Amino acid sequence: MGSVKDYFSGLGSGFLSLLKGMQVTGKEFVTPKITEKYPENRETHHIPQRFRACLELKYDDEGNHKCIACGTCERNCPNGTINVLTKMVDKWDGTKKKKLDKYIYDLGSCTFCQLCVVSCPTDALEFSNDFEQAVFTRSKLVKQLNYLPEKPEPEPTEEEKAKILAEKKAKIEAAKAAAAAKKAAGAGAPAAPASLIDENDPKVKAALAKCAGDPEKEAKVREALEKAARLKAEKAAAAPSAPNANNENKKQN
Ligand code: SF4
Ligand code: SF4
Secondary structure, rough: OOOHHHHHEEEEEEHHHHHHHHHHHHHHHHOOOOOOOOOOOOOOOOOOOOOOOOOEEEEEOOOOEEOOOHHHHHOOOOOOEEEEEEEEEEEOOOEEEEEEEEEEEEHHHHOOOOOOHOOOOOOOOOEOOOOOOOOOOOHHEEEEEOOOOOOOOOOHHHHHHHHHHHHHHHHHHHHHHHOOOOOOOOOOOOOOOOOOOOOOHHHHHHHHHHHHOHHHHHHHHHHHHHHHHHHHHHHHOOOOOOHHHHHHHHHOO
């Protein structure tokens, strides 16, 4: 008798369970669909703007980007994903200027951390939300972001040129006057130590040649070279005394 009761009880609970399942199915049947029919809906598909798909250089309407080739993004990238290649271009006044040659980005190793974007001093980078980046070979993930031809360095007008040259000349005159005043003030002071810079060293020659026509820059470079030469000389002077000091210690022991 008990088994018949169990049979009908099981049948009832099974039926209830079936009804519950049908209720869920029925509810989903009338709920609006959220499944995207991709790629059929490519035209209307919405991707949130904040989605990070691929790094890009921002271009304005005239085809200019703001990258100054400083390399900050490259240094801040934790994965070595960015390679900023630079070139030197001639300026109208005979000096040279560093400019962006190729901005290489490897999407395959990017973790989309956005450190490059936030560290850029000129706000030159952004992430696009173009998520369709699938390719068949890894090499195709390496992209050159400055895809438009680089524009030549703009040349100032004759008026601007005259103004810039006058400012430069004034700076040189001021520097000369300051140097002369310093010399006059220190006439009674002990003579400054002789320079340790080896003017015949090709590296020194190259460094000084880069600042031709810019006395301020040359003074800075000379100062740095002087410092390096002094450190080198001090190290060389200290090197032979180290073993002697050790010997003294040994003798005392
Ligand atoms: S993108 Fe920005 S940080 Fe990177 S090299 Fe250009 S200016 Fe410098
Ligand atoms: S998002 Fe991060 S990993 Fe990708 S290039 Fe920028 S710094 Fe490198």
